[in-house]
Amino acid sequence: MNAPDGNIxxxxxxxxxxxxxxxxxxxxxxxxxxxxxxxxxxxxxxxVSGVALYPSDIHLPRMLYAAVLRCPHPHAVVxxxxxxxxxxxxxxxxxxxxxxxxxxxTWSFSKEIKAKIFDPTCRFEGEEIAAVAAETAYQAWxxxxxxxxxxxxxxxxxxxxxxxxxxxxxxHSGGNTxxxxxxxxxxxxxxxxxxxxxxxxxxxxxxxxxxxxxxxGCVASWNGDQLTIWESTQGVYSLQSRIAEILGIPLSxxxxxxxxxxxxxxxxxxxGKYTIIAAALAKKTGRPVRLFLTREETFLAAGxxxxxxxxxxxxxxxxxxxxxxxxxxxxxxxxxxxGGTSLMDWLVKDLYLCPHVKTEMRDVYINAGPARPFRxxxxxxxxWALEQMMDALAEKIGMDPVDFRLQNIPYHSQGRDGNPPxxxxxxxxxxxxxxxxxxxxxxxxxxxxxxxxxxIRRGVGVxxxxxxxxxxxxxxxxxxxxxxxxxxxxxxxxSDIGTGTKTIMTMIVAEELGVRPGAVQIEHADTGxxxxxxxxxxxxxxxxxxxxxxxxxxxxxxxxxxxxxxxxKTDNASLTLLGDEVISAKNPLVKMKIRDVTGLKxxxxxxxVGYRGPNPEGKVVNPFAAxxxxxxxxxxxGEVRITRFLGCHDSGRVMNRLTYDNQVFxxxxxxxxxxxxxxxxxxxxxxxxxxxxxxxxxxLPTSLDVPVEMTSLPIxxxxxxxxxxxxxxxxxxxxxxxxxxxxxxVYHAVGIRMTGTPITPQRLCPAVEKGGKESS
Amino acid sequence: MSSDHxxxxxxxxxxxxxxxxxxxxxxxxxxxxxxxxxxKEHEASAAVMRSGEGDKITLHINGKQYQMLVxxxxxxxxxxxxxxxxTGTKEGCxxxxxxxxxxxxxxxxxxxxxxxxxxxxxxxxxxxEGLMNGEELGPVQKAFVEHDALQCGYCTPGQIMAVxxxxxxxxxxxxxxxxxxxxxxxxxxxxxxxxxxxxxxxAELKRGGAQ
Numbered sequence: 001m002n003a004p005d006g007n008i009x010x011x012x013x014x015x016x017x018x019x020x021x022x023x024x025x026x027x028x029x030x031x032x033x034x035x036x037x038x039x040x041x042x043x044x045x046x047x048v049s050g051v052a053l054y055p056s057d058i059h060l061p062r063m064l065y066a067a068v069l070r071c072p073h074p075h076a077v078v079x080x081x082x083x084x085x086x087x088x089x090x091x092x093x094x095x096x097x098x099x100x101x102x103x104x105x106t107w108s109f110s111k112e113i114k115a116k117i118f119d120p121t122c123r124f125e126g127e128e129i130a131a132v133a134a135e136t137a138y139q140a141w142x143x144x145x146x147x148x149x150x151x152x153x154x155x156x157x158x159x160x161x162x163x164x165x166x167x168x169x170x171x172h173s174g175g176n177t178x179x180x181x182x183x184x185x186x187x188x189x190x191x192x193x194x195x196x197x198x199x200x201x202x203x204x205x206x207x208x209x210x211x212x213x214x215x216x217g218c219v220a221s222w223n224g225d226q227l228t229i230w231e232s233t234q235g236v237y238s239l240q241s242r243i244a245e246i247l248g249i250p251l252s253x254x255x256x257x258x259x260x261x262x263x264x265x266x267x268x269x270x271x272g273k274y275t276i277i278a279a280a281l282a283k284k285t286g287r288p289v290r291l292f293l294t295r296e297e298t299f300l301a302a303g304x305x306x307x308x309x310x311x312x313x314x315x316x317x318x319x320x321x322x323x324x325x326x327x328x329x330x331x332x333x334x335x336x337x338x339g340g341t342s343l344m345d346w347l348v349k350d351l352y353l354c355p356h357v358k359t360e361m362r363d364v365y366i367n368a369g370p371a372r373p374f375r376x377x378x379x380x381x382x383x384w385a386l387e388q389m390m391d392a393l394a395e396k397i398g399m400d401p402v403d404f405r406l407q408n409i410p411y412h413s414q415g416r417d418g419n420p421p422x423x424x425x426x427x428x429x430x431x432x433x434x435x436x437x438x439x440x441x442x443x444x445x446x447x448x449x450x451x452x453x454x455x456i457r458r459g460v461g462v463x464x465x466x467x468x469x470x471x472x473x474x475x476x477x478x479x480x481x482x483x484x485x486x487x488x489x490x491x492x493x494x495s496d497i498g499t500g501t502k503t504i505m506t507m508i509v510a511e512e513l514g515v516r517p518g519a520v521q522i523e524h525a526d527t528g529x530x531x532x533x534x535x536x537x538x539x540x541x542x543x544x545x546x547x548x549x550x551x552x553x554x555x556x557x558x559x560x561x562x563x564x565x566x567x568x569k570t571d572n573a574s575l576t577l578l579g580d581e582v583i584s585a586k587n588p589l590v591k592m593k594i595r596d597v598t599g600l601k602x603x604x605x606x607x608x609v610g611y612r613g614p615n616p617e618g619k620v621v622n623p624f625a626a627x628x629x630x631x632x633x634x635x636x637x638g639e640v641r642i643t644r645f646l647g648c649h650d651s652g653r654v655m656n657r658l659t660y661d662n663q664v665f666x667x668x669x670x671x672x673x674x675x676x677x678x679x680x681x682x683x684x685x686x687x688x689x690x691x692x693x694x695x696x697x698x699x700l701p702t703s704l705d706v707p708v709e710m711t712s713l714p715i716x717x718x719x720x721x722x723x724x725x726x727x728x729x730x731x732x733x734x735x736x737x738x739x740x741x742x743x744x745x746v747y748h749a750v751g752i753r754m755t756g757t758p759i760t761p762q763r764l765c766p767a768v769e770k771g772g773k774e775s776s
Numbered sequence: 777m778s779s780d781h782x783x784x785x786x787x788x789x790x791x792x793x794x795x796x797x798x799x800x801x802x803x804x805x806x807x808x809x810x811x812x813x814x815x816k817e818h819e820a821s822a823a824v825m826r827s828g829e830g831d832k833i834t835l836h837i838n839g840k841q842y843q844m845l846v847x848x849x850x851x852x853x854x855x856x857x858x859x860x861x862x863t864g865t866k867e868g869c870x871x872x873x874x875x876x877x878x879x880x881x882x883x884x885x886x887x888x889x890x891x892x893x894x895x896x897x898x899x900x901x902x903x904x905e906g907l908m909n910g911e912e913l914g915p916v917q918k919a920f921v922e923h924d925a926l927q928c929g930y931c932t933p934g935q936i937m938a939v940x941x942x943x944x945x946x947x948x949x950x951x952x953x954x955x956x957x958x959x960x961x962x963x964x965x966x967x968x969x970x971x972x973x974x975x976x977x978x979a980e981l982k983r984g985g986a987q
Contacts, residue, residue: 044921047929048936049913050864050904057863090828137858138849139827213868213876213930213964262866262930263964295869498928498965658924662970666927669966695873695962703958703968708951710969 008469009342009373010269010537013108014238017475017532025613026554028720029653034511035725038658041503042517043496047260054260055230056292058219064093064133066281066291067140068274069147070300071122071129074367074688075156075169078120078149081130086146091139094284095147096277097130103280105246107273109336109370113172117276122151123171123335124369125689126300128273133281133289156367156688160332161309163364171335171365178337178363183349185414191324191356195315197396203312203385204756205739206679208305209298209698210374214262216302217292218271220278226253227279228528232292233258234268234497235535240527242271247279255528264497265670266373267303269535299693303372304680306331306340310385312348316393320407324356327385332364333371340364340371343378346468347386347736349415352408367688368680373537375667376467376732380674380739384757387463387740391747401462401744402435405626413620423471423619423721424728426650427464430626430715434648435462437713438628447630447748455635458643459749464626465736470651470729471621471722472543476612477531480509480552481605482560486580486594487519490552493533494545495525499731500659501541505549507656508725512553514577539623539729542655544612546725552610559606563599567592613724621722623651625733627668629707631745638765640676640746644709645738652719652728664712664734671738673701677758833897837862838906846893853877853888856903864904864933868962875961878934878941879903885941885960904933907940915981916940916974925974927965934961939975943982949975 029035046052071078083095096103098118108114115121118128130147134140155169162168163176170176192198218231227249233239236256244254261268278291293302308331315323327348333340340363349357394404409428412419435441443460450458479491490509496502502522510517523530533545557577564582565572574586582597584590600606615621628646633639647664654660677699681691692698718726743754752767825831830845835855846855853870856862856879868876870889877888880902907914913921916939926932935958942949942957949957954975963971 040921040924041926044924044926045913047926047932048904048917048920049908050862050933052929053863054866054930056867057857059858059861059863090826135828137854138847142827211964213866213874213928213962215867261928263928265964295871295873498926500927662924662927662965662967665969666966669968670964694871695869700962700964701966701968702962703955703971706966706968708955708969708972 008538009339009377010535014241016534025724026550028718028724028726029511032511034507034517036654036657039503039507039517039656040658041500042506042522043502052260054214054262055218055232055258056214056262058230058290060219060221060288063219063288063290064135064281064285065137065140066131066133066278066289067137067144068128068277068297069130069144069149070297071125071127073122073151073153074125074158075154076122076151077154078122078129079152080150082148083130086132086143089139089143089146091135092132092143093135093287094133094281095130095143096280096284102284103277105276107246107276109338113337117273124367126297126369128277131277131281133285158366158368158682158688159684160307160330160364160366163332163366171367176365178333178340178365181341181361183345183359184357186356188324188326188356188358192315194317195323196318197393198313198315199389199392199396200311200313201389201392201755203310203388205308205381205384206757207307208374208674208678209680210265210267210303210372211298211695211700212263212265212267215292215295216268216272216274216298218275218278219288219290220275220282221288222282225249226255228255228257229275229279230257231271231275232261232268234261234264234495234537235533236495236525236527237493237532238269238535239271239275243275243279246276255526257528258495258525261495261497265375266377266537269373269537272302295695296693299698300690301369303374304369305374306333306371308344308381310344310381312385312389314389314393316397318397320397320399320404322352322354322408325354326358328360330362330364332366332368334368335365336370338370339373339377341378343468344382346378346415347382347465350413351386351464351466352405353410354414368682375670376736379465379467379732379736380671383463383465383736383740384743387737388743388753388755391744392753402431402440405464406431413622416620420618420620423616423621424650424652424717424719425624426715426717427466427624427626430624430648430650431464433715434626434628434646434713437648437711438646440628443630457633457635457749458630459633459745459747460628460630461741461743461745461748462626462628463737463741463744465733466622466624467539467729467733467736468622470539470543470623470733471615472540472612472729474612474614476533476545476548478545478548478552478610479531480549480556480608480610482556482600483605484595484601486515487521488513488515489521489523490549491523491530492545492549493525493527493530494541495536497536499536499541499663500656501536503659504542504655505545508546508549509553512550512557514579539732542727543621543723543725543729546727547723548610548612550610550724552608555608555610556606559608560594560597560600563597564592567598615723616721619721621719621728623649623728623730623733625649625737627737627741629741629745631742631749633746633749633764635750635768638761638768640759640764642672642707642742644707646711646713647734648713648715649730649733650715650717651730651733652717652722653726654714654716655727660714660730661712663730665710667731667734668710668738669701669706671735672706672742674757675739675742675759677701677760679758831894833894835893835896835901836899837901838903848892848894850893851889852879852891852893852896855893856888862903862905866930866933868931873962874931875934875938876931878937878961880937880941883941883944885938904936907936916943916978919974919978919981923970923974923977925967925970927967931961931963935963935971939978942975943979947979947983949979
């Protein structure tokens with residue numbers, strides 16, 4: 001369609017095949033029986049009973065445990081590695097280093113920037129130096145500690161604002177600029193001249209770490225030249241292609257299995273060097289090898305949301321028209337090209353009507369772990385700037401922030417070439433319905449009253465968002481099998497990363513075939529036995545694979561009805577499925593049990609194949625959101641307590657209300673962490689090392705930090721233009737506006753614009769004392 | 777899985793007592809802390825154990841006895857997962873931060889990663905698997921399914937054990953009790969609100985409420 005969509009992050013760097021067109025598209029559902037219900041997860045039993053085998057639970061006969069020695073310096077050259085002592089330690093079976101032929105592979109960060117698996121130049125704290133396989137994990141770590149390394153320690157740069165200074169060490173030979181992206185439409189000078197008010201502000205978001213509960217890693221096992229990998233991953237096929245490419249072996253020789261996985265949030269879309277290291281150790285020892293990182297290692301070397309300093313200048317007229325937006329940012333994806341500024345300006349370009357927009361984004365290197373895509377890359381950062389700016393503009397022109405946003409709702413994607421329309425946009429409904437359900441007006445009044453006395457101040461905040469992707473896209477292939485007794489097998493390659501994919505796909509099958517969801521059994525996320533799917537990321541699994549599941553199911557249904565028509569001596573157009581029967585719509589006496597259909601009995605199974613068709617030409621499929629929250633600020637301690645949150649989302653059709661609400665709350669809670677407590681801390685001046693590489697010092701929201709009162713309010717507008725199930729993505733939009741809504745509520749409570757994350761008591765308290773804006 | 781715990785092989789029924797272990801561990805710690813020249817002397821004595829050498833202990837897990845050889849440094853979590861294959865108990869951090877490895881010891885929630893296997897000797901240990909009644913889910917597990925109190929499911933075993941521990945102590949927990957009760961268990965997917973609902977429902981089920 002246009003350039004940015006063709007290069008969406010979850011598909012970058014992996015070959016994506018075309019699947020055939022899906023055939024005749026089925027008509028949209030008018031009324032659904034199962035889709036949209038509150039159905040508990042189809043795999044909940046496995047997950048709560050402990051029988052679900054996550055990759056980290058895999059225990060193979062003769063399996064060894066691996067551990068990795070990592071560079072303790074942010075920038076150094078490895079002069080020598082002495083493994084002699086480690087090699088003779090109890091239980092040790094193999095030690096590999098940069099000198100070992102078994103691990104002599106190249107890892108590409110981009111077309112130009114490549115490194116060895118154990119590269120002599122370490123550009124961040126945590127780069128891999130050597131690895132050990134031993135009988136127990138304890139013994140592997142004993143051996144890692146016994147390896148001695150001679151380093152030539154180099155000067156480092158851990159502050160991206162100083163990365164481009166001439167005095168800063170160069171991280172790669174071409175200098176410390178990764179790239180600079182520029183965009184412009186209209187004429188911002190003219191736009192600012194037309195404005196009644198202009199605000200220019202600098203915002204800052206800190207580096208956020210994914211930290212899914214299951215550690216990153218895999219179990220690797222060779223059977224001759226056939227490699228099997230059980231990895232905690234969001235996409236088995238994206239892993240397969242990358243592993244095959246690095247090892248130089250055919251795709252058919254790499255089987256990746258990832259039935260369950262304990263969270264990824266974007267950090268498990270691709271393999272890590274750990275995957276290759278496990279495969280190399282397994283090859284060398286001739287035994288299966290389990291390599292899962294420690295929690296500390298995941299903090300250093302398993303990705304992050306890049307920190308950013310953003311400047312936004314905005315102009316508006318008194319009537320509420322936005323006249324110009326000028327955005328620039330400097331951000332860093334760490335020591336390698338890793339999308340440091342990816343999509344950070346997208347909301348500025350696309351969320352509100354504005355004729356004059358200019359953006360400039362500079363991605364620079366620092367000596368820190370490379371970023372990985374993190375739940376809506378760039379968007380929460382961009383929203384932090386834009387949505388606080390919207391609030392500030394509204395105040396300055398004397399408008400309510402909800403009304404101000406309502407006045408600037410676009411129905412075309414202005415950031416894309418040719419200004420294509422969205423298939424649907426529920427932004428207006430999200431704001432109106434959300435404000436109504438939240439009690440926006442009354443809540444505003446309540447906070448005004450709280451300012452009359454006492455040290456607890458109340459405030460309310462709103463923020464909106466859209467997600468750049470979320471419409472899904474080809475390819476996806478799905479196979480549905482109907483057994484002779486009317487039960488069903490669904491075979492798809494997609495991973496269920498905790499979003500309820502398996503449950504939703506089951507509901508689609510059940511909806512079309514009229515069977516109970518319990519009659520559907522699923523095989524998924526295995527390159528050896530299931531069909532091609534792109535990784536589960538970009539909020540696209542439901543809109544991508546859902547239509548393919550529906551197509552496969554319809555194929556089965558049509559075949560079944562044809563067989564039944566032959567038995568019943570009628571035309572199949574008059575037949576429908578009802579429970580376990582095929583029945584004539586014209587004459588209810590003409591019917592038969594599914595299990596008695598001769599064609600099905602003869603074949604044993606009916607197989608239907610479904611493909612994902614293309615998205616509508618010249619249109620954009622995006623989900624929209626508005627979130628509202630109320631906070632109490634303790635002006636004595638600087639503590640912020642969020643008392644309630646409401647997420648109002650337009651993600652098209654609601655597929656399963658139970659898992660839908662769970663996603664909405666989960667996204668909000670992650671956003672609360674981004675707003676109030678999460679920040680990677682690097683020792684910028686003295687050592688360059690990460691100071692908070694654990695959950696004691698890097699604070700996630702706990703059960704005590706989240707509001708008990710949470711509301712999820714879907715704007716249910718099935719998007720029939722988007723795809724054949726009418727659903728858009730949900731997983732990412734739910735965390736985009738959250739942090740900005742919190743900051744706006746804090747401002748509303750105490751009149752202080754907190755322009756940097758996280759809003760901690762240590763920073764809010766002095767600002768309250770000064771009675772003004774936080775000094776940056 | 778190690779066969780060391782097979783009861784027909786190892787019938788002594790007596791492991792290293794907790795006190796014996798602590799004595800030897802204390803000596804070991806002293807050796808490390810003291811000058812290196814002491815090391816050889818102590819290595820010669822039996823007080824310092826080598827990697828790979830185990831002591832016999834008996835663990836009581838989910839109503840069964842496991843007699844096995846463990847290294848004194850092994851955590852209960854390691855023994856549950858790697859030695860006994862009880863992988864319902866998860867490892868999120870291995871250092872007492874996340875609660876994914878929560879088990880009950882004498883009915884009280886404890887982090888298995890911060891508990892040495894030898895410390896757990898003689899105590900009644902309950903893991904997620906121990907809440908099952910054959911193939912049937914226990915009341916807390918049922919409530920988690922009903923209220924969708926999970927997403928990726930990796931913190932879930934720990935959350936369930938924390939709620940189980942809470943409900944064994946309090947049959948009518950308040951919302952504040954529940955929030956406190958699971959405050960040592962991180963959920964990165966952010967399912968806390970559904971966990972609160974599930975805990976309330978579980979209390980009802982345990983009191984004999986409508987199934």
